[in-house]
Amino acid sequence: MSDTATRKRGRGTGGGAARRAERTAVRIEAARYIERNIPNLEMLDDAALELIEANAETVLEEIGVVFSENPAALDRWREAGADVQGDRVRIPKGLARKLCSTAPAQFTQHARNPERSVEIGGRNLVFAPVYGPPFVRDRQLGRRYATIEDFRSFVKLAYMSKWMHHSGGTVCEPTDIPVNKRHFDMLMAHMTLSDKPFMGSVTEPSRAADSVEMCEILFGKEFVAENTVMTSLININSPLTFDATMMGALEVYAQANQACIVSPFIVGGAMAPVTVAGTLTQVLAEVMAGVAYSQLCRKGAPVIAGAFVTSIDMNSGAPTFGTPEAALITYGAGQLVRRLGLPYRSAGSFTGSKLPDAQSAYETSNSLNMGLLSGVNFMLHAAGWLEGGLVASLEKFVTDADQLGVLHTLAGGVDMSETGQAMDALREVGPGGHFLGCAHTQANFKTAFWRSQVLDYKPFETWADEGGRDTAALGEARVEKLLAEYQPPDLDPGIADGLEDYVARRKAEMPDAFN
């Protein structure tokens, strides 16, 4: 794989074959992460935020949280000054917030290609792919269990998507690989098929440790000791419960100075109260307890405060997406997290739809827009999510990823330079004139407007002649084009061999397990 990659890519490797490859190489455009030049929407006023903060402190002190089957965690909390009874940890008011204060407000997640490294926090926004679906769907084969080949396709698509900054983690579950060995193949895909930053395994502490070791091969042991090279997803078992598996992975990552997203996973009405303010209170309490715990494991460990929030359809019990309640919570949680001085993770290409149809796009756009405007710093699930997260959609991945370009341009704000003001154009054209030919337009039109790479802008007749394709069909064509053009990024053959050897050795040490 790595040899092939080197031959195909030919970047900086010298030699005739490399030079020939250079001339024919597919150009990968990759936008830098978003640095917002626009304000956030501050949905709640200070009085509301202070009330929620006070309530969250009450929740932590009076109700407390559970760290289940984790005596070491209970010891850490006891030592920090919490009241520990059984596995219940009651945290005195002010303590959790104080512990959170040692987490950095912003950190760099390094990619093996330094140009793809991302700054997480501040006014920045980083997009990462869908995470977790056991199924995939495409137009050709429909809905089916995901395989490692599907996984690789998503990694390739993310690599080739201009507006996608991150390779993600479990872009889909490779169900054809034994459960206890999946993380090796997933990490191999991220490490070799892409040069964007990625996430590590969290399904067992030992798999987190494997992730760190593979990063040490990829980046070098010293580099990993001093830098953050993974940002991994640690879900809280809402309400108010931190299970041993997730906390075990967090412990591994925090101690290795690797970043965790500490994130309540809430279906409102089931795992949290049915109200926005009540849910925000619970989210804040959970996030503060989880982030505080990361700092008990290693003071200064990088962390992202997350909020995955959806509502329940009270008729069917199904989770719903792109809803106004989720939007209000996303805005409010952003404000609360900023007051904690932490990077914020929320929003995504959420939808409950079974198909990449209008419903899926309404719901996705609602969520993407609120994600930008609520100050999200790390948006997991930014493309490809379908059917409540059960399905990763290839076609939706590319159309969602295209829409991320809308957010990029919107986040850039308004150019108020003389060119932006365009007074010369207004003077040249005058009443009743046409701007297409004027000097200002000629000088600026190429970069003036964001342009979709997949949506259809053609006149009706042309569009009809070309088969009258809907968005899913346009997405399918784009998936095929990108996968056909895909070429892996260059990778040192020694490193590639090292990764392969490590994976082969570790896989040989364990029997296959399928659950």
Added chain:
Amino acid sequence: MSDTATRKRGRGTGGGAARRAERTAVRIEAARYIERNIPNLEMLDDAALELIEANAETVLEEIGVVFSENPAALDRWREAGADVQGDRVRIPKGLARKLCSTAPAQFTQHARNPERSVEIGGRNLVFAPVYGPPFVRDRQLGRRYATIEDFRSFVKLAYMSKWMHHSGGTVCEPTDIPVNKRHFDMLMAHMTLSDKPFMGSVTEPSRAADSVEMCEILFGKEFVAENTVMTSLININSPLTFDATMMGALEVYAQANQACIVSPFIVGGAMAPVTVAGTLTQVLAEVMAGVAYSQLCRKGAPVIAGAFVTSIDMNSGAPTFGTPEAALITYGAGQLVRRLGLPYRSAGSFTGSKLPDAQSAYETSNSLNMGLLSGVNFMLHAAGWLEGGLVASLEKFVTDADQLGVLHTLAGGVDMSETGQAMDALREVGPGGHFLGCAHTQANFKTAFWRSQVLDYKPFETWADEGGRDTAALGEARVEKLLAEYQPPDLDPGIADGLEDYVARRKAEMPDAFN
């Protein structure tokens, strides 16, 4: 028609038939217009706004605007202190803004059912249907020229859509009716098939006068003299040109104290500069000149400052929708209009897609969300727009109208009452528990979450068993259901007869014209 309406509706008409009708009547839920309880997103800072305002004054003074073929308008401007040369009107700095100051910041548009009257301006938001398409599309018959029967279907759907506050105007062009007689049939539909507020004709000053006269029959002459009962769309011929037809209609409406939306219609790059700030400058100059002119026609006449803005696809020349440039302009124009102290019209269910597919929903949601957050007071085209405004879609109308409910709930903000805080629920459930059964959930779940009336939340298997319908198919079913259940609102038979007599007489006075 009116007799039937009375018999079927039976609201407050007494008698046994009426009482029987009452029991079986279809209940029409109609939400009040939105009163925002959330902040607007203030995209531009004061320095940027002041620069654009200064530039707009420069445009008006140095470049000026054209009032073509309209000697009376030129006289009015000359008298007001403008420099008039030929049909070019150069407006000294400060004059247009000063003239705008007599327009009301907020006004009531009365509906014949007082419960449906709307307050336009302030923190309010009123939704109105798509306006202007010559074609309609539905799943059964595809794309075709619109007829008066299609027009009536849209009026019925708007009447039955809970989140749609307004019946609109030219919801589609009834191309089967002679051009010079269409306005009669369109107004009849709005007046008899709905009891929501509506728009008048603007395609000729005489048709505006007909609209006023029909309103005098519907509301009473005295009521119309003292109240605003129509809000009609006056487009500016950008750049900087005010044609005699549109201005003639504006003159009729302003003098009758009826409201006009004074609105640049801009495809950026063609009718305005390719930059956001340049377009905002032109929009502000045009809006100020147009609103100022309305006040020269009648000081205090109600008016809405509009901005219809899209970009051009520089490859194909096609207009594009749901783009970030349009969003930035919509946000900025909202700020500029608020600083003028006027109600603001912008955004809508815009899309360039040919089908009600994912593209149409991405683009529509982008625009709807920015419409809410940019402080729009009157959103024309809030549902049903397709294919760049060439097509009105029945299925998209109902799915868009459903999404307007998302904006309603979002605009309501966060309930910070004790019930909203839900501390009792958090205490009752505790770590690891479940909120579905708790007392707080039981007391509040019915109203806790916005719920779509058309989108699919069912489990995959149920959805598949029911035919695996996409959003367009779900929309089709909803259209059929609503049209089947439709019953016209009650109307005094004398008024209905009066309208019919007026229309019959006026139609008989003129030969058919088809262009």
